[in-house]
Amino acid sequence: xxxxxxxxxxxxxxxxxxxxxxxxxxxxxxxxxxxxxxxxxxxxxxxxxxxxxxxxxxxxxxxxxxxxxxxxxxxxxxxxxxxxxxxxxxxxxxxxxxxxxxxxxxxxxxxxxxxxxxxxxxxxxxxxxxxxxxxxxxxxxxxxxxxxxxxxxxxxxxxxxxxxxxxxxxxxxxxxxxxxxxxxxxxxxxxxxxxxxxxxxxxxxxxxxxxxxxxxxxxxxxxxxxxxxxxxxxxxxxxxxxxxxxxxxxxxxxxxxxxxxxxxxxxxxxxxxxxxxxxxxxxxxxxxxxxxxxxxxxxxxxxxxxxxxxxxxxxxxxxxxxxxxxxxxxxxxxxxxxxxxxxxxxxxxxxxxxxxxxxxxxxxxxxxxxxxxxxxxxxxxxxxxxxxxxxxxxxxxxxxxxxxxxxxxxxxxxxxxxxxxxxxxxxxxxxxxxxxxxxxxxxxxxxxxxxxxxxxxxxxx
Amino acid sequence: xxxxxxxxxxxxxxxxxxxxxxxxxxxxxxxxxxxxxxxxxxxxxxxxxxxxxxxxxxxxxxxxxxxxxxxxxxxxxxxxxxxxxxxxxxxxxxxxxxxxxxxxxxxxxxxxxxxxxxxxxxxxxxxxxxxxxxxxxxxxxxxxxxxxxxxxxxxxxxxxxxxxxxxxxxxxxxxxxxxxxxxxxxxxxxxxxxxxxxxxxxxxxxxxxxxxxxxxxxxxxxxxxxxxxxxxxxxxxxxxxxxxxxxxxxxxxxxxxxxxxxxxxxxxxxxxxxxxxxxxxxxxxxxxxxxxxxxxxxxxxxxxxxxxxxxxxxxxxxxxxxxxxxxxxxxxxxxxxxxxxxxxxxxxxxxxxxxxxxxxxxxxxxxxxxxxxxxxxxxxxxxxxxxxxxxxxxxxxxxxxxxxxxxxxxxxxxxxxxxxxxxxxxxxxxxxxxxx
Numbered sequence: 001x002x003x004x005x006x007x008x009x010x011x012x013x014x015x016x017x018x019x020x021x022x023x024x025x026x027x028x029x030x031x032x033x034x035x036x037x038x039x040x041x042x043x044x045x046x047x048x049x050x051x052x053x054x055x056x057x058x059x060x061x062x063x064x065x066x067x068x069x070x071x072x073x074x075x076x077x078x079x080x081x082x083x084x085x086x087x088x089x090x091x092x093x094x095x096x097x098x099x100x101x102x103x104x105x106x107x108x109x110x111x112x113x114x115x116x117x118x119x120x121x122x123x124x125x126x127x128x129x130x131x132x133x134x135x136x137x138x139x140x141x142x143x144x145x146x147x148x149x150x151x152x153x154x155x156x157x158x159x160x161x162x163x164x165x166x167x168x169x170x171x172x173x174x175x176x177x178x179x180x181x182x183x184x185x186x187x188x189x190x191x192x193x194x195x196x197x198x199x200x201x202x203x204x205x206x207x208x209x210x211x212x213x214x215x216x217x218x219x220x221x222x223x224x225x226x227x228x229x230x231x232x233x234x235x236x237x238x239x240x241x242x243x244x245x246x247x248x249x250x251x252x253x254x255x256x257x258x259x260x261x262x263x264x265x266x267x268x269x270x271x272x273x274x275x276x277x278x279x280x281x282x283x284x285x286x287x288x289x290x291x292x293x294x295x296x297x298x299x300x301x302x303x304x305x306x307x308x309x310x311x312x313x314x315x316x317x318x319x320x321x322x323x324x325x326x327x328x329x330x331x332x333x334x335x336x337x338x339x340x341x342x343x344x345x346x347x348x349x350x351x352x353x354x355x356x357x358x359x360x361x362x363x364x365x366x367x368x369x370x371x372x373x374x375x376x377x378x379x380x381x382x383x384x385x386x387x388x389x390x391x392x393x394x395x396x397x398x399x400x401x402x403x404x405x406x407x408x409x410x411x412x413x414x415x416x417x418x419x420x421x422x423x424x425x426x427x428x429x430x431x432x433x434x435x436x437x438x439x440x441x442x443x444x445x446x447x448x449x450x451x452x453x454x455x456x457x458x459x460x461x
Numbered sequence: 462x463x464x465x466x467x468x469x470x471x472x473x474x475x476x477x478x479x480x481x482x483x484x485x486x487x488x489x490x491x492x493x494x495x496x497x498x499x500x501x502x503x504x505x506x507x508x509x510x511x512x513x514x515x516x517x518x519x520x521x522x523x524x525x526x527x528x529x530x531x532x533x534x535x536x537x538x539x540x541x542x543x544x545x546x547x548x549x550x551x552x553x554x555x556x557x558x559x560x561x562x563x564x565x566x567x568x569x570x571x572x573x574x575x576x577x578x579x580x581x582x583x584x585x586x587x588x589x590x591x592x593x594x595x596x597x598x599x600x601x602x603x604x605x606x607x608x609x610x611x612x613x614x615x616x617x618x619x620x621x622x623x624x625x626x627x628x629x630x631x632x633x634x635x636x637x638x639x640x641x642x643x644x645x646x647x648x649x650x651x652x653x654x655x656x657x658x659x660x661x662x663x664x665x666x667x668x669x670x671x672x673x674x675x676x677x678x679x680x681x682x683x684x685x686x687x688x689x690x691x692x693x694x695x696x697x698x699x700x701x702x703x704x705x706x707x708x709x710x711x712x713x714x715x716x717x718x719x720x721x722x723x724x725x726x727x728x729x730x731x732x733x734x735x736x737x738x739x740x741x742x743x744x745x746x747x748x749x750x751x752x753x754x755x756x757x758x759x760x761x762x763x764x765x766x767x768x769x770x771x772x773x774x775x776x777x778x779x780x781x782x783x784x785x786x787x788x789x790x791x792x793x794x795x796x797x798x799x800x801x802x803x804x805x806x807x808x809x810x811x812x813x814x815x816x817x818x819x820x821x822x823x824x825x826x827x828x829x830x831x832x833x834x835x836x837x838x839x840x841x842x843x844x845x846x847x848x849x850x851x852x853x854x855x856x857x858x859x860x861x862x863x864x865x866x867x868x869x870x871x872x873x874x875x876x877x878x879x880x881x882x883x884x885x886x887x888x889x890x891x892x893x894x895x896x897x
Contacts, residue, residue: 252515256513273516278879283530283821380726384728
């Protein structure tokens with residue numbers, strides 16, 4: 001029986017248990033007798049949990065152990081005597097046998113597989129049967145044990161609620177597990193990378209050419225992992241060009257929509273601006289590569305800038321800036337709205353015009369919030385992948401010419417991991433080191449930004 | 462831009478003026494003051510105009526983006542077809558019409574050299590090299606025509622077959638001179654038409670832009686989203702409930718909160734690296750499979766759902782909890798019978814927005830190998846698959862010019878899905894929003 005069928009069988013047994021226990025508990029509430037502690041449904045759930053949980057835990061453990069047991073039994077069979085010694089070849093034959101037995105392969109490549117097949121099938125049937133019987137027995141035993149405990153004064157609800165609380169706690173621990181998983185996987189692979197390339201060379205080197213050649217005598221076989229051009233490209237596109245677009249446009253849109261626009265205009269314009277944030281980044285990337293970049297290149301050529309590339313930093317940065325506008329705008333919106341009305345009224349009452357009030361009172365007062373929002377926007381821009389992959393190019397140039405091609409951390413991560421590469425090479429491991437740097441920088445930016453915003457909010461509360 | 466405006470009062474407050482006991486009132490009618498007020502009002506108007514420009518620029522960019530995509534994309538939903546006269550009795554085809562009526566029809570057709578027949582017919586009809594006017598998949602149209610009506614095998618029949626990329630481009634926009642000339646000739650003969658391309662919605666990826674479709678990618682996206690939803694929604698809602706309703710305020714809960722807030726801001730590509738290292742290299746799940754994509758996206762979407770869920774739960778007024786507790790409900794009953802149902806619309810809105818973000822996500826899926834060339838729709842959660850945004854990325858890299866309009870058409874489909882999801886979220890919010 002397959003694990004999936006067993007799973008449904010156990011769940012079915014749980015359903016049966018629920019109805020039986022509920023029927024029994026329904027009989028507790030007889031006139032004259034003391035009132036039962038828990039509602040019949042809770043008795044039902046109590047028995048169901050006892051029937052299902054131990055059986056499912058066993059099933060999970062068993063489906064982890066069973067393949068090993070089956071292989072062991074197959075190896076002990078007389079047919080296994082001709083098998084080659086443990087190693088690649090033996091593993092290949094065994095996986096072929098498994099494929100044959102499960103029907104994923106139609107014919108064996110190695111004739112030995114066919115001779116082993118009966119033994120394997122026999123062992124699989126044997127252990128599958130043992131697993132199925134034990135699971136069903138556990139389900140019945142758990143259910144029966146819980147069933148015998150049902151009494152009118154049995155505190156079924158408290159026990160069921162304890163399980164519910166445990167489930168809630170486990171669900172919220174998954175967030176921590178994810179964080180640990182990210183940090184651990186990035187750190188583990190990065191350490192392996194730093195065993196091959198020194199961290200100092202990685203962080204301060206200015207030559208990036210991750211191609212490690214297959215033959216030692218090939219040209220450029222060394223492979224250089226100096227990531228400074230990548231860091232510069234990321235900052236140039238994400239923190240400089242994109243912000244030059246996003247900060248003025250975002251801030252001015254927020255000011256116009258909150259201070260000048262009629263409420264009806266604001267009601268329509270704000271969602272339209274938010275659409276900019278909802279467009280998938282791959283669409284922006286396609287737009288940048290197909291429309292913006294060629295236009296910029298012909299513009300650069302027409303004003304006589306040499307070395308304009310069709311994959312320019314400017315194209316990626318501009319489009320990324322537009323993508324970030326609603327982000328900056330909504331952060332600025334929030335922080336301007338948090339400035340107390342009395343400050344605005346005071347300034348207007350003194351005879352200042354609206355723009356003077358905004359420039360001299362509202363924006364200075366909201367500045368920490370705006371700065372926090374900009375930091376968050378920068379952290380988003382430098383982690384953005386698809387726009388730069390599609391529009392920024394791969395040449396690791398250390399240049400401040402916006403019409404030249406630069407590359408970024410995220411572009412290189414994609415580039416390093418999407419080819420056909422063995423997993424242990426310095427080239428693939430470098431992607432994890434880059435990921436670690438990206439993770440740490442965005443984490444730092446987020447923490448600083450959130451702290452700035454929080455402190456500022458407290459100042460006016 | 463901001464010319465410093467001197468404060469008139471401060472100017473009068475100079476040491477010399479302070480000594481004279483009488484402060485002369487400002488003469489607002491004087492020419493100097495009038496021009497200063499004018500300057501200030503002009504500055505006000507300039508500032509206001511700048512604000513409006515900023516908004517309009519953003520809107521203009523959005524409009525330009527959408528118009529470009531839709532303009533290109535509309536053409537992707539159509540295809541050009543050529544009328545191909547085939548003289549079946551004279552052809553080399555050996556097919557028994559009787560066999561085509563039975564259940565063996567597919568096998569009989571599979572053995573027939575329809576490709577050769579179509580090529581020969583094109584060469585006869587349009588001269589030497591006429592075969593190149595047809596799409597590589599022209600014979601599929603011939604097969605369908607035979608299947609629909611086996612009797613045409615006994616006579617001469619006109620069959621509409623898809624045209625090659627060059628003819629397709631020539632019919633819709635500009636193309637290479639040779640293709641334009643060929644198209645003009647066909648048009649004169651009345652042997653060409655452009656119509657709706659249903660194959661685009663039902664086929665999967667292909668190397669020939671006239672044959673590609675998005676159904677394969679769309680199905681991959683749907684399977685991935687199902688996995689994401691099944692994992693992220695329950696886990697997200699349960700942890701939101703725990704953090705908002707039960708969690709004691711201590712270091713552990715703070716840690717959970719901090720990690721959820723940080724996860725929501727971690728770049729998506731980092732989740733791709735996590736998926737690659739944990740799901741593929743450590744747990745050895747199948748590469749390119751929707752189940753791995755769904756797991757990765759679930760980890761990414763969960764924090765969004767938790768944050769939206771917590772806000773929704775927070776907005777349920779305490780009086781409801783107090784009332785339920787007051788009539789003897791346990792704390793679990795309070796939450797599951799009263800708080801959760803009231804907070805559900807808000808949670809659902811947040812979930813839909815998180816799912817829309819996951820649907821448009823590309824980078825993490827590239828990391829776990831969902832960029833493979835998949836020419837048939839995935840049939841299960843562990844089959845190799847690709848998703849719509851990755852398909853867009855793959856097509857955008859193609860050299861063949863025919864893919865430009867197909868990429869835009871796929872983008873239009875993706876945007877329609879996102880629009881529908883966000884529209885649903887807004888509808889839910891407006892319909893069920895309760896002001897307590």
